[in-house]
Amino acid sequence: MELKKIKIGIVGAGVWGETHASIYKEHLFADLVSICDKNEERARAIAEKYGIKEVYTDYREMAEKSDIDAVAIVTPDFLHADIAVEFANHGKAMLIEKPLATTKEDIARICEAVKKNGVRCMVDLHNRWNPPFNKAKQEVESGKLGTPYTAYIRHSDIKWVATDMLSWSAKSSILWFLGSHSLDTLRWMFDDDVKRVYSVKKTGILKKLGVDTPDIFLTTIEFNKGGVAQMENGWITPNGNTNVNDFKFSILCTEGMISLDLSSHNLIHEVTEERAYTPDILVSNYVFDRCKGLSYESIRDFVDRLVDGKEFRVTLEDARKTALAIIAINESAETGMPVEVEY
Ligand SMILES: NC(=O)c1ccc[n+]([C@@H]2O[C@H](COP(=O)([O-])OP(=O)(O)OC[C@H]3O[C@@H](n4cnc5c(N)ncnc54)[C@H](O)[C@@H]3O)[C@@H](O)[C@H]2O)c1
Structure with missing residues (x-):
């Protein structure tokens, strides 16, 4: 055939x-x-x-x-x-x-x-394919932890991503680059739309290094059904961090809690004469010659869904609402005022 x-x-x-x-x-x-x-x-x-x-x-x-x-x-x-x-x-x-x-x-x-x-x-909001996050979502969705109440997410990068890896970082920000993933993850976990955001940003460290973009955003997010989350996205984690990402998450529900640490876990730890290192086993790793890791899984899933005709696991509406909420966060960080998201 x-x-x-x-x-x-x-x-x-x-x-x-x-x-x-x-x-x-x-x-x-x-x-x-x-x-x-x-x-x-x-x-x-x-x-x-x-x-x-x-x-x-x-x-x-x-x-x-x-x-x-x-x-x-x-x-x-x-x-x-x-x-x-x-x-x-x-x-x-x-x-x-x-x-x-x-x-x-x-x-x-x-x-x-x-x-x-x-x-x-x-x-490609690929954090939904991240195994610990996907498991957390299944646990929350099962109802055994009660209803999501509050959450905290930190998704930050070492400075090198802004200063060396991306040629266009000054035309974007960590809020777009990783904040999009964080916010999509929170919307998905709470199964809800963002109502209002309040964000404070700090600027200066990257500017001094020649990249004119904010260092960090600290954001409070209120959802329609009453859930509240705090989201931290920075591009200034020290380059000596053991992982490019600094990725933490916890969700408190009315009858239970889940906490994740994806960047300083103890599953694998490598030390050389120069530095300590947490090799990537979740994002873009290879097992023998096969692409593994969540960044490949989401792209693979796109093809799978074109083949079987089923709905994408991230809909265009999800991505539209996430991007509009990020715009509201930018506006709040600019004005110092809470902003209601306009859909
Ligand atoms: N899913 C993820 O987590 C993830 C990870 C990294 C990057 N990204 C996203 O992927 C996108 C690209 O990032 P990158 O790191 O590969 O950037 P990059 O700068 O390495 O590559 C972008 C390429 O686009 C080309 N380009 C720009 N305008 C073009 C045009 N009009 N026509 C044809 N080519 C054009 C540039 O020449 C460049 O080679 C961004 O939106 C970024 O946020 C997503």
Whole structure:
């Protein structure tokens, strides 16, 4: 029996575009057909490494000419909308990297184009595939802990991500980069929409290092049904931290509590003459030659859902509401006032 494969293209051949390429290459039901990047050298390098036949430097040309069923949009946070609208108008299914978009206008443009063209769209809010979080969700959902009451999440990065890893960090923020994941996780755990947010940000450390973006956001989040959460997202954890992420979570329910520590756990700990280290076994690791870790699972799931036709586990509505709540948090941190989220 011949397998019907989903023909896929990627726009954005950067760090995360390569993550997408590696999983599509491995997926039995995916055929990685094309790649596009403004930087031709980068696109060609990824094409050669993963055996991708078609290389483009203009996403419009790729949307027009490439015979694909689906596209992954893996450009910087604030450069998703034009590309998404173009591919939606060409009838392609889309996996858009998080966040969906960073302005109300761009969010609305994407949602309208998806609706008008009747295309399928998922946003890669991948923490739902994180095994400890997924287990916590199952436990909360079972009802045995009662009703979610309060929660705390800390999802921060070492400075290096802002100063060295991303070339565009000054045009985005830790709130978009990791806050999107934190907020999606909280919405999912509380099974509720954010009503009001109050955030305080601090600025100065990264500015001194030449990156003009806030250091940290400390945010209180109120949900419609009464749940309250506190969310901390910073880009200034010391570079000597044993893990790139500093990732903690706890949820207090009316009859129980769950706590997670994903970055300084004791499952694996490596020490050399230079430093102590917590190797990644959850996010983007390999077991033998197979992609493992939550960042591959969400992308794999996108293909699976295109094959079986079932609903995506993160809906476009989830991503739209998450992005709008992040905009409200930015506004609150700017004005010093609580802000009601406008949907
Ligand atoms: N799911 C996750 O947790 C996760 C992790 C890392 C990055 N990301 C997201 O992935 C996206 C990309 O991040 P990255 O780290 O790979 O960035 P990157 O800078 O390494 O790569 C982005 C690439 O997009 C290309 N590009 C920009 N505009 C383009 C255009 N109009 N047409 C074609 N190519 C264009 C750039 O030349 C660059 O090569 C961001 O939205 C980021 O938030 C998600």
